[in-house]
Amino acid sequence: MRLIRPAIFALLIAGAFFYFTTWRSNAKPGSNPVSWLSHPAQVEITEAAPGGEGLDSEEQNNISVYHKNIPSVVNVTSRAMSFDFFYGMVPQEGQGSGFVIDKDGHILTNYHVIADARQVEVTMHNRKKYKATVVGTDPAHDLAVILIKAPDLVPAVLGDSRNLQVGQKVYAIGNPFGLAGTMTRGIVSSIRPVREPNGATIDDAIQTDAAINPGNSGGPLMNWHGEVIGINTMILSSVGQNAGIGFAIPINTAKAVLNDLMTLGRVRRPALGVRTIPISPELADEMGLPVAYGVLIVQVIPGGSADQAGLRGGTERAYLGNIPIMLGGDLIVAIDGEKVEDEQDLSQIMNNHRAGDTVKVTIYRNKKKMDVNVPLGEAREQV
Numbered sequence: 215m216r217l218i219r220p221a222i223f224a225l226l227i228a229g230a231f232f233y234f235t236t237w238r239s240n241a242k243p244g245s246n247p248v249s250w251l252s253h254p255a256q257v258e259i260t261e262a263a264p265g266g267e268g269l270d271s272e273e274q275n276n277i278s279v280y281h282k283n284i285p286s287v288v289n290v291t292s293r294a295m296s297f298d299f300f301y302g303m304v305p306q307e308g309q310g311s312g313f314v315i316d317k318d319g320h321i322l323t324n325y326h327v328i329a330d331a332r333q334v335e336v337t338m339h340n341r342k343k344y345k346a347t348v349v350g351t352d353p354a355h356d357l358a359v360i361l362i363k364a365p366d367l368v369p370a371v372l373g374d375s376r377n378l379q380v381g382q383k384v385y386a387i388g389n390p391f392g393l394a395g396t397m398t399r400g401i402v403s404s405i406r407p408v409r410e411p412n413g414a415t416i417d418d419a420i421q422t423d424a425a426i427n428p429g430n431s432g433g434p435l436m437n438w439h440g441e442v443i444g445i446n447t448m449i450l451s452s453v454g455q456n457a458g459i460g461f462a463i464p465i466n467t468a469k470a471v472l473n474d475l476m477t478l479g480r481v482r483r484p485a486l487g488v489r490t491i492p493i494s495p496e497l498a499d500e501m502g503l504p505v506a507y508g509v510l511i512v513q514v515i516p517g518g519s520a521d522q523a524g525l526r527g528g529t530e531r532a533y534l535g536n537i538p539i540m541l542g543g544d545l546i547v548a549i550d551g552e553k554v555e556d557e558q559d560l561s562q563i564m565n566n567h568r569a570g571d572t573v574k575v576t577i578y579r580n581k582k583k584m585d586v587n588v589p590l591g592e593a594r595e596q597v
Contacts, residue, residue: 279440280387284387286314286368287313287339287370288339289392290432292309292329292334293334294331309389310324310388310432310433311429313432314369319361320349320359321346321360322357323359324358326447327432328358334348344363346361347360347361349476350476351480352471355416356447357471359476371441372465373436373439373443373465374441374466376466378443379402380403381401382402383437384399384400384401384437385397385398385436386399386400386424386436386460387436388426388434389429390428398424400422402421405420406418406419410448411448417565419463420435420464421461422435422462423458423459430446432445432447435462443462443464444464444465446460447462448461474569481568484564484590484592486525486575486590487520487591488520488527489512489513490546491539492509492556492557493505493507493509494506504545504578504581504583508546508554509554510528510541512543513527519590519591522589523586523589525544526544527543528540528543544577546560547583548576550573550574
């Protein structure tokens with residue numbers, strides 16, 4: 215009996231607990247059999263005051279740059295034909311970006327965006343589509359100009375890529391992975407020469423950590439004021455996506471060839487009409503030159519620009535290792551006031567000019583410093 219009474223008492227307690235917690239609540243119409251929580255009649259949340267805190271000056275500038283430039287940025291779709299072993303000729307589509315440079319409908323983009331394209335289509339920020347024609351190409355600088363016929367175009371403002379400083383803020387707008395109208399922000403990470411996959415070298419390329427991905431090619435890189443300072447062209451990545459290292463072609467490089475691209479369809483490469491060798495401190499000492507840098511003219515091309523301007527080549531035969539050279543020619547140390555220390559400097563300066571420009575060449579002739587005005591001729595080879 216002692217064991218039976220506690221057992222009966224425990225069963226009564228368990229039954230009462232079941233009645234009041236489970237069976238009774240389930241018996242009510244519309245009740246939730248698994249609901250153990252009460253539901254408040256009204257949910258209370260904490261909301262910001264109407265208007266909240268305004269945008270700070272940096273956010274306002276970001277928005278201003280975007281709205282200023284988004285009407286100018288376009289999505290460029292190119293269609294070409296490629297050969298497949300099983301299916302033969304099959305259509306192939308590529309995408310990139312570009313930006314309007316005048317009200318006539320000229321658009322600047324990368325050459326690799328439209329290379330070998332049979333059909334080019336442009337999509338504006340308002341999603342309107344236009345067929346485009348290729349006006350001019352410059353594979354050596356990875357630049358191209360295409361043309362559309364569209365009303366009320368808004369040209370981008372082209373800035374100046376000289377004297378860019380590492381650390382200054384930049385913006386990129388384009389169509390990464392086809393996502394139209396995307397803006398990213400970063401800084402100028404470095405200014406350096408880089409070699410593109412096609413072998414072309416970009417002098418003074420603008421390196422940036424602003425996110426650049428496939429589809430951004432040809433789009434604008436802008437400064438704090440919303441002025442275009444570069445054309446986004448490539449990324450350095452092992453996975454084919456942004457890794458914080460992107461490169462843009464300086465806008466001054468494009469401006470130097472725009473007139474030729476839009477009027478001739480090609481670029482008239484400027485040329486001095488000389489063959490040169492770079493001068494090192496050791497060579498300068500051996501040759502008895504007045505300065506330890508520059509490029510020495512070993513030959514003046516007969517009838518070329520330098521020849522007509524009176525520049526002189528070498529007259530004394532010598533050897534640089536096993537290579538025969540001519541000494542005694544003019545030593546070029548500057549062009550238009552820009553110091554020329556080697557042939558790379560000379561090439562960069564030429565990239566900022568076009569055939570027909572007149573440049574002031576500073577030389578040493580028999581240790582005498584002098585300036586010579588040289589009208590640039592047209593190079594016969596694309597370099």
